[in-house]
Amino acid sequence: MEWINDGNLDFLKKRKVEAKEEAQKSVASIISNVKTGGDEALKAYTKQFDGIALEAIRVTESEIREAAARVPEQVLKAIKQAAQNIRAFHEKQVPQSWTETVDQGVVLGQKVTALDSVGVYVPGGTACYPSSVLMGAIPALVAGVKRVVLVSPPQKNGLIADGVLAAAREIGIHEIYQVGGAQAIAALAYGTESIQPVDKIVGPGNLYVMLAKKHVFGDVAIDSLAGPSEIAVVADETANAGWIAADLLSQAEHDRLSMPVLVTTSQAFGKEVEQEIEKQLKELPRVEIASASVNNQGKIILVKDIQEAAAAVNQIAPEHLELATNDPHEILPLIRNAGAIFLGKYSSEPVGDYFAGPNHIIPTNGSARYASPLGVDSFIKHSSIIEYSDVALQANGQAIAAFARFEGLEGHARAVEKRMKGAVIHG
Incomplete structure (x- = not known):
């Protein structure tokens, strides 16, 4: 290990991993092909990268049940207890909608709404990460997301790792697809015949997964570029x-x-x-x-x-x-x-x-x-609530119109003035 005793932390400037242009081009090509080729492109890339010839993309309920049955009882108990701990912690994060009446009958507030759908990416292939299932999906479920989808690459036996499926079953995730890599991110972002697109993608992955998340950001939300x-x-x-x-x-x-x-x-x-x-x-x-x-x-x-x-x-x-x-x-x-x-x-x-x-x-x-760790806030959005009374508009309309005109937005000013008693519409 390198010793530093002079307070010089210049090594921090070098820690960011820069992707080679070749990797970026490869990811862009994969995403483009999945957008046009759908399920067939997913199967082709799974054959190319994972060595698996998929017959079906979605994991069946019987496969989930059988996988959970193969997991040692001690591990299942650990998954269950961990899930309870994770849920209890995240339940304390749930925000509430609120409104309040201020001066002159003005009502202001904030409406909290869960996202409609979320995709959770779980790394796989040679490894098994049931913890990533729990950490990615439980906050979304606590937030109230109705559709939580899980994607993970198949192992050499052609199936997602047993522990991953057992963890998903424990917390009630049933929409699971055995695809991984940049192609899985593309499917979550844009959809295929089998996979409907989601509003946000979360979860860790390798360099290609990270680059894919970066590529689709804007068309879909992401958690971070880990x-x-x-x-x-x-x-x-x-x-x-x-x-x-x-x-x-x-x-x-x-x-x-x-x-x-x-x-x-x-x-x-x-x-x-x-x-x-x-x-x-x-x-x-x-x-x-x-x-x-x-x-x-x-x-x-x-x-x-x-x-x-x-x-x-x-x-x-x-x-x-x-x-x-x-x-x-x-x-x-x-x-x-x-x-x-x-x-x-x-x-x-x-x-x-x-x-x-x-x-x-x-x-x-x-x-x-x-930035903050993934949490309930990662799966909700806020809408502002604004309700003005007649009294409030009459009292504040001139100030609003003056502000709008100063910014050169005459239409904004007139929209307020038309509601004001005795107002003179300029122009």
């Missing part, structure tokens, strides 16, 4: 070096471009964590990926006190932040930019990934400076 996973851990000498090393590696094993960062006030502790990482790396099944992440992206930032630590964190704006100090609540008020914040020595990042309740779809690449 980059490689990140974790920053602020720790002092009171922390357990072995635990901190394990937490850093929990994100390093995601991707070669994942960024594990330790921010510490103790050089001796930093060296101890570094030694633990080298030791634990050898025991990880994904050692090659984690090693590349640690060696190329890993940082140990040495700071003099918690104020300097907080300043470094706010510059990094990490996806995940652990505060593993003697008093994490002391530094918490200083943190402005972080996606999810884990307090104390027992709050390991995977607790949030799977089980605690808050969402694990979190802003990356420094976007925690302005």
Whole structure:
């Protein structure tokens, strides 16, 4: 890992992953072909990229039921409990419509409406992510979205992973399609014979999925353009070096471009964590990926006190932040930019990934400076409510008309003046 002890965080300028022009052209071509070719294009791309000759695009109820039956009982119980925790957390986020009567009989307010339809992308192929099903779909269901669709690429056996289907069944998602990649994003955005388009697409994916979401944005809403996973851990000498090393590696094993960062006030502790990482790396099944992440992206930032630590964190704006100090609540008020914040020595990042309740779809690449984790707000829209009385219009009409004329919009001014008693229509 690279040591930084001079406060220079220029490495942050390099963390954004730039897609090659070839990849962008490939995604644009895939999207165009799905728009014109529909289901046949989806099947052709699934054969090309996944090696699967699909007979049907939609997963049947019997396939969902059979897949759930193959999942170990202990895992099913974990999925069920995690779903309950996630739902309980997100139910606290539900906003309410409101109106109020102000002066002169004016009624103002806001109407909260859930989106009509949402597509949840769940990565697959060689992996199985039931947690992504729960995190992507539950907030939408809590928000009141009527149609929640799930897409995920098939595995080598030609089926979506059992755990993904089991999680979908647990929370009541039944419209599931076994397609992935940029072609699945295109289908959700524009529709095919089998898949009706949606209003918003959420969920993590590889570079091609991210580029596809970027391409269709504007025709459909998206959650974010997710980059490689990140974790920053602020720790002092009171922390357990072995635990901190394990937490850093929990994100390093995601991707070669994942960024594990330790921010510490103790050089001796930093060296101890570094030694633990080298030791634990050898025991990880994904050692090659984690090693590349640690060696190329890993940082140990040495700071003099918690104020300097907080300043470094706010510059990094990490996806995940652990505060593993003697008093994490002391530094918490200083943190402005972080996606999810884990307090104390027992709050390991995977607790949030799977089980605690808050969402694990979190802003990356420094976007925690302005963005929030996926939540109920991601699946609703607000409409303003405005009701003016005759009294209010008479009292304020001249000001409104003057404002409109100043901007050169005569039609706006006249629309108000025609309702005003004794008003002189100019022009």
